[in-house]
Amino acid sequence: MTTTAESLRCKECGRTYPLQALFVCDYCFGPLEVAYDYEKIRRRATKERIAAGPPSLWRYADFLPVNERPAVDLQAGYTPLIKADRLAAELGLKKLWVKNDTANPTHSFKDRVVSVALQRALELGFDVVACASTGNLANSVGAHAAASGTEAYVFVPANLEIQKIIATAIYGINVVKVRGNYDDVNRLCTEIASEKKWAFVNVNVRPYYAEGSKTLAFETAEQLGWRAPDKIVSPVASGSLLTKIYKGFWELGEVGLIRRKEPVVCGAQAEGCSPVAAAFREGSEHVKPVKPDTIAKSLAIGNPADGIFALDIVRKTGGVIESVTEQEIVDGIKLLAETTGIFTETAGGVTTAVLAKLAAQGKVHAQDETVLYITGDGLKTLDAVADTISTYEIDPRLSDFEEQVLEQSVAAPKPGRRHPASGKAAASRATGKSSAIQKKKAKGAAK
Numbered sequence: 001m002t003t004t005a006e007s008l009r010c011k012e013c014g015r016t017y018p019l020q021a022l023f024v025c026d027y028c029f030g031p032l033e034v035a036y037d038y039e040k041i042r043r044r045a046t047k048e049r050i051a052a053g054p055p056s057l058w059r060y061a062d063f064l065p066v067n068e069r070p071a072v073d074l075q076a077g078y079t080p081l082i083k084a085d086r087l088a089a090e091l092g093l094k095k096l097w098v099k100n101d102t103a104n105p106t107h108s109f110k111d112r113v114v115s116v117a118l119q120r121a122l123e124l125g126f127d128v129v130a131c132a133s134t135g136n137l138a139n140s141v142g143a144h145a146a147a148s149g150t151e152a153y154v155f156v157p158a159n160l161e162i163q164k165i166i167a168t169a170i171y172g173i174n175v176v177k178v179r180g181n182y183d184d185v186n187r188l189c190t191e192i193a194s195e196k197k198w199a200f201v202n203v204n205v206r207p208y209y210a211e212g213s214k215t216l217a218f219e220t221a222e223q224l225g226w227r228a229p230d231k232i233v234s235p236v237a238s239g240s241l242l243t244k245i246y247k248g249f250w251e252l253g254e255v256g257l258i259r260r261k262e263p264v265v266c267g268a269q270a271e272g273c274s275p276v277a278a279a280f281r282e283g284s285e286h287v288k289p290v291k292p293d294t295i296a297k298s299l300a301i302g303n304p305a306d307g308i309f310a311l312d313i314v315r316k317t318g319g320v321i322e323s324v325t326e327q328e329i330v331d332g333i334k335l336l337a338e339t340t341g342i343f344t345e346t347a348g349g350v351t352t353a354v355l356a357k358l359a360a361q362g363k364v365h366a367q368d369e370t371v372l373y374i375t376g377d378g379l380k381t382l383d384a385v386a387d388t389i390s391t392y393e394i395d396p397r398l399s400d401f402e403e404q405v406l407e408q409s410v411a412a413p414k415p416g417r418r419h420p421a422s423g424k425a426a427a428s429r430a431t432g433k434s435s436a437i438q439k440k441k442a443k444g445a446a447k
Contacts, residue, residue, distance in 0.1 A: 005065035008207055009035040021124055021204045032207045034065045042255040057112050057215040065208050070119045072148045076111035077215050079103040081223040087339040091359040095369040106143045107377035108136035114144050117209035121199030128198040132189040134182050134298045135164030136376050142171035155185050163380050183303050210240050217248025221258050228263050230368040233355045235347045236267040236276050237299040239306030246313045265314050267321035268354035270294040274323035276307045295384045296346040320363050324353040343378030
């Protein structure tokens with residue numbers, strides 16, 4: 001297999017560079033991305049060839065900037081696309097899907113980007129891999145480095161969730177906690193990358209790393225029967241994920257695998273770190289850096305490298321970038337769990353809460369076929385919801401169960417659940433959080 005990638009190209013001025021460990025244009029300092037020979041892809045990448053490929057992101061190898069599939073493959077990608085009828089009903093929608101990337105090897109979408117970045121780094125001759133991370137990327141780099149026998153260093157904010165630190169250190173790699181936020185960590189890693197011959201997956205090999213996110217779009221289209229949905233809702237941290245999902249749908253249209261139809265792209269941020277959402281609301285062409293202050297630490301990038309490109313895509317597709325409060329994030333986590341059985345981390349709470357807000361505002365319509373991208377597992381951010389969980393504790397007596405559990409559960413049923421006594425579907429809780437909050441807000445705004 002030879003790569004279909006032709007060059008690295010500046011996203012600002014269009015200058016091209018060889019396929020090396022480069023990430024910034026020498027002329028205008030714009031970011032570089034991979035450019036492809038789409039005629040070559042068109043000849044290679046048939047639906048039949050893709051279907052015959054492995055049940056992982058490597059079934060789309062013709063669209064990726066590598067010469068070979070990796071010798072060691074953790075089977076990242078090809079995660080479930082779940083029809084979310086109960087969540088749709090709660091939000092007043094009819095056609096809603098959840099792309100569940102918690103099913104990846106280290107339980108986040110970062111396994112996609114690391115799989116591609118590590119393979120390209122090895123092809124370029126690197127023998128040490130590293131990253132700046134808010135947690136999920138560190139987990140994935142650790143796992144892939146361990147599986148491939150590659151030396152690794154990961155740098156994370158010192159106040160990162162303990163679950164994510166443990167889930168990285170367990171792989172026996174070098175974990176460096178930096179006293180500062182993600183932007184401080186990223187600056188340090190950029191300095192180290194200029195001094196060491198190391199492959200920092202999201203610095204000097206970032207153009208290759210970012211391409212792994214496209215496979216979310218490829219899988220979505222294939223799982224929908226080779227079509228694009230009407231709308232998508234994606235979390236926004238650096239902005240790279242959103243831009244690459246869009247690029248994936250565009251590429252499928254470019255080579256004729258789907259009709260040339262790109263979805264309306266919507267972005268989701270936490271209010272405590274929402275520079276891209278703020279720029280969208282203000283109609284600005286610039287994204288002003290902010291100091292993050294949110295429980296959604298995996299989205300806590302105050303100076304997003306691809307923020308302006310995310311803005312451009314959302315605007316040209318007719319989408320929206322919204323932000324939600326800390327309480328709405330927690331409500332979003334619980335709403336998704338209670339209606340789909342998917343436990344998401346805080347980033348997924350942001351995305352779910354933004355979808356609820358957009359549905360309540362009429363910006364996602366009932367008939368829109370919508371895909372919600374859930375990018376990380378809730379076991380990574382247990383502290384965010386630990387104080388909101390209720391349980392029962394009783395003595396081992398039938399009377400205690402009936403009086404202290406059954407009667408209370410019947411009196412306060414969950415949304416859409418069947419009544420344990422009558423078998424009838426229960427109405428939403430009177431105190432209803434989650435989508436009910438959005439519905440009340442929408443009614444108030446309409447008055």
